[in-house]
Amino acid sequence: MTAANLQAGNPQLIATDEERTLFTIPGGVHPPENKQQSLNSPIVAAPLPGKVILPLSQHIGAPSLPIVRVGDHVLTGQLIAEGDGYVSLPVHASVSGTIVAIEEHPLPHASGLSDLCIIIESDGKDASIPMQERPDYRNQSAKSLLDIIREAGIAGMGGAGFPAAVKLNPRAGCSIEHLIINGTECEPYITADDILMQERAQDIVAGVELLSKILGEPKDVVIGIEDNKPEAIATMRETVKNTPIQVAVFPTKYPSGGEKQLIQILTGKEVPSGELPSSIGVVVQNVATAYACYRAVRYGEPFISRITTVVGEALAEQRNVEVRLGTPLSDLLTFNRVNEKKLSRLIMGGPMMGFALHSAEVPVVKTTNCLIAPTKKEMPPSPPALACIRCGLCAEACPASLLPQQLYWYARSEDHEKLESHHLFDCIECGACSFVCPSNIPLVQYYRSAKGKIKQQEIEKEKADRSRQRFEFRQERIARAEAEKEAKRKARQQAALEAKQKLAEAKAAAEQHSEATQQANSDDAITNALAKTQTKTTDPKEQQAKLERAVQSAEGRLQKASARLVESQQHTPDKNDKFAAQVKQAEVRLTDAKKKLNDFLTSTNFSTNTSGTSSTQTQEAQNEADKDKERLRLEKAINSAMNSIEKTQARLAEADDEKREKFEKQLNAAQERLQKAETKLAEFMNQLETTAAQEKLQTLQPATVDAQPEPDTPMDAASAAIARAQAKASARASMSEEEKLKEQIDGLTKRLSKAEEKLAAAIEEGSDKQEALSLGVEKLKIKLQQAQQQLEDA
C-alpha cells in the first residue's frame, strides 16, 4: 500500500508528460474560445446574498430530505437536508439566517421546472458552524474519507453533478488503474477550472492525492489540460513536482473534456456503451471536485460555495466569482453590472452544452460552472433551418462516430428502431453536429426529444408487460383454484359413491341378517347398531368442533371490528355513531346465530344419540350429510356477510364524508345479506326440528322392525313439530308487507331489549365498550321508531 508513500511525500516520478502517449478522438470542432475576457481579473468573492434558494435536487440521484423547519435559525455550513439513500447528497446552509420557506421554486433547468427548495433569509452575519479541521486526514481510512466527502455534499462540479463519493467508490471487482483529473474545460467561455488551477493549485494537487488514496493509489494519476491554458499548465506542472501525478497537455478541440473523450485521449480506451468508466478501471473527477474534496476533508468545509465564470458582453465585469450556492442569478448579474437592455439570453453552462434559462430568479447550484449573459450580437438567434443535404459535416464532427444526418432523418420520421440501430443512445449531446450544420438544423434538440420519446415508450412497455404478467399469474391462480375445486369435488363424489356402496352393503347385511335370524336375535342387532352408531357419532362430533371453531372465529372477528370501531371513535368521534350502532347490530346478530347453531347442535346430538337403531342408520347417514352441507353453506353465507360488514366498517372508519354514503350503502347491503342468511338458517333449523321429530318418532319403533321407517304409529309431537315448522316457513313466504314490518319490529324490540341489557351490564362492569353500546341502543331505538312509523303509514 502506498499510503505511506503519499504521507511521506515520497517522490515517485513514474513518467513525465513527454513520455505519455496521447490518443486522438474522432471528430470535434473548434468554436471560438472566448476565454480571455473572464481571465483578466483574479477570482472575486461575490457579496453575501440577502437570501439563498437551495434546491433539494442539485445532484444526480434522489432529492435530499429537509431536516429543518420554516422559522428555524441556521448557521453557515449547517446541515439542512440529508441525503436520501446512497446516490444522493446532503445540502448545507450557505449563509446564516432564518429559514423563510421550504417551497417550490423555479430551478436552473432548461424547462423552467420548479422543485422543492429551502429558502434562507440571510442575517448578514455569516456566522458559521465550527468546522472540524483534520490535519491528520492522511491517517484516516478510505471509507471514513468517503463519508466525509459524502457528508460535505460534494457533487461532480464539471457537468452532471454525480455524487463524488459514489464515483470514488467503484463497484467491487473494478480495479482502478487510472485516476483522471479533468482540467480540460473544453467549452468556450468557461474559465472557472482554469483560474482555479492558476490560483489554488496546491489545494487541487492535495485533493488529487487524497482522491488517489481513496481509490487505493491507482498506478496512473493524471491531470488532463487543453493546451489553451498555458498559465494553468505551468502552475500545475510546478505543483505536481515530487508527486506521482502527471500533467498531460493535449491540443484544444471541443469536446475533449467530455468524460468519455478525455478517457480516450489519455488512455486510448473506450468506455463500453452503457457502462461506467470504472468498468475499464478509470475514474474521472473534475479539478474543482478534487479541490472541494480536499477542503472538506482537511478543513471540514461543506460544499456551500463554488467558482463560477460570469461572462458575456451584456456585463460590464466579466470574471470568475466565488459565489455561495443558492445565490439568485440576478444578484450575480447585478454584481457584475449587467446591462439588462443588451441582455438577449441567459445561459447556464457553456455555449455548446449549456441551457437557456427562463429567468434570472433561479439560484446558483452545485453544477453551475458558468453563467453567460450575451448580447444579441454576440449570440444571435439561430437562422431558420434549411433542408438537410446530408453533406456529412456533422458525421465528420461527431466525437462518437455517429451518423448525425441519419439520426436526424430517423428522428424526424420517428423510426425508433433505426434510431437505436444507429446508436442514438451513444450520443453525448455535445452539440458539435449542430455547430457545423450548414443548414442550421438544431440536431441535438431532435436527438434529445427522440431519446425522451423512446424512454417514455420503454416505460410504458414495461408497465404493459408487468400488467400482462399479473394477468397471466391471475389466470394461472384461478385455473389452479378451479383444478383444486374439481379435485375436491371428485373426492367427494368418490366418498359419496363409497358411502352408497357401504349403504348397500349395510342394507344387504341387514336384510340377510333379518332373513337369516328372523327371530329376535336382537342382541346382536342392537350391539351392531350401537357400534355403528358410535362410529357415526364421531362425524357429528367433528362437525360440532368445526362449528364451534367457526363461531369462535366469528366472535374474534366481531371483537376486532368493535375494537377498531372504538379506535376510530376516539379519532373521529362525531362521524361514527351510525356505524357503531351497526357494529352492535352485527354483534347481536352473531350471538343470535350462535345461539341458533347451539340449538341445532343439541338437536342433532339428541337425534344421533337417540337413534340407536339399525333401521334409521341408513337414512340418518344421508340426512346427516345433507344437513351438514346445508348448514355449512348457511354458515359460510353468514360468515361472508359478517366479513363484508367488517370490511365495510373498516373502510367506513377510514373514509371521508364523501365516500361514507357509498360505504354505508355497502354496509346495508351486507347486512341485508346477513339477514337473509340468518332467515335461511332459521328455516333450516325448523326443518331440522322436523327431522329431529321424525327421528324421535323412529326411536319409538322397535329395533328389530324392518329397515323402512313407517310413520303411522304415535308421533303426534313429531308431526306437530313438522306442521309447525312448515307453517312457519309458508307463513314467512306468504307474509304481507305489514306482517313483515311487524316481524321486523318484533325483532328490533327483542334486539333493543338485548342491547339494553348488555348496556346495563357494561355500565355495571364499567366496560369501555359502554359508549359504543349506548350508541347502538340509540340507533336501534331510532330504527324501531322508523319501522313503527312505516307500519303506521302502511
Add this chain to the structure above:
Amino acid sequence: MALIKQSSPHTRGQTDTTKIMQTVILATIPGILTLTYFFGIGTFINLILASAFCLIIEASVLKVRRRPVGFFLKDYSALVTAVLLGVALPPYCPWWIIFIGSLFAIGIAKQLYGGLGYNPFNPAMVGYVVLLISFPVEMTRWPAPTSILTDSQSLPGLTDALSLVFGFASPVLLDGYTGATPLDAFKQNTGLMADNLYASQAIFREAHFAGAGWEWVNVAFLLGGLFLLYRKVFTWHAPIAMLASLGFCALIFYDGGSNTSGASPLLHWFSGATMLGAFFIITDPVSSAVSNKGRLIYGGCIGIIIYVIRQWGNYPDAVAFAVLLMNFAAPFIDYYTLPRTYGHTQSRRATDKIDTSQRR
C-alpha cells in the same frame, strides 16, 4: 427582459448550405473556362439557358407546392444542378433539349421527390440520361476541340451559335464543327492497333496524354475538385474510390495496345466526364452513401460500372448511368456500412434488431 429560449448549442459555425453551393459553382469555373476555350461559346449558352430554365421551373414548382419561393431559391441548389447539366450537355444543342433536361432534373427528379435533400437520384444526371435516351442524335453531337479542327471547320460564332440553339440554322452548319470524342473514337475502332488508331485520329494525334482538348477539360475539373476537397465540401472517399476502381479496371484490361485492348487508365481518367463525375456528380451528398466506408463502396462501384459500360456497353461514356445505378444502391450500402460508434466493439448493421434491455 425577454430572454431567448433556445436549445444548445448557442453558437454555430460559419458554414452554411448556401455557401457550400456557391463554393461548388465556383469550383466549376476552371472547367467551364476550359470547355469554352476548346468548344466555344456553346457551353456558356448552355449554362445561361439551363440556369434560367432550372430557376423558373424550381420557382414554379415551389409555388405550386406552396413553399416559400425566395427562401428556397436562395439556397443555390437549383443553380448547381443547372451548372452541372449545362456543362454535361453538348454545346450548341437546341434550347428545347436544355428545357427538357431542366424539367426532368428539377421538376421531376428533385421537386417531385420533395425538394432539396429528399431526392434519391442526382437531378442533373436524371435530366441528362432522359435526354441521352430520348434524343441520341442531339446528345451525341459534340464539337471537335478547337485544336484539331480541320481547315474547313470552325467553331460557330455567337450568331451561328444562337441560330443553332434556337433552330434557325441549316443542318450543314453542324458538320462545320462536330467531331468524335476520344471515347467515341476509341469505341468505334475496329481492328486497328492502338498505336495505329492514335496515329490516324487527330484527336489522339494532337493529345498530350489522353485526348485533345478533353484532357485539359478533365484536368480543369480535377483542379476544381481538389479545391472543393481543400475546402472540405466533401470527403475524398467517393472520388478517390471511383478513380481508383476505374483506373484499376482499365489497367487490368489494357494490354499495351492490341486491337482488342481497352483504353489506357490515363485515357479513361482524362476523357469524357470522368473528373466532372468524380468530383461534382458522385459527391452530391443527398443521393450518395452517407458513411465514409459507404462512400468508398459507392465510388468504387461507380468506377467499375463506368468501365464496364465504356468497354462493353453501347455508350461511349457512362458516368450518368453509373451514378444513377449506384443512387439506387446507396440506401442499401448505408444499411451495411454504419461506422463503429464509440464504446462499441464493432459496427452494427442498420438492419440488426436492437436489444434494448442491454441499455442502461
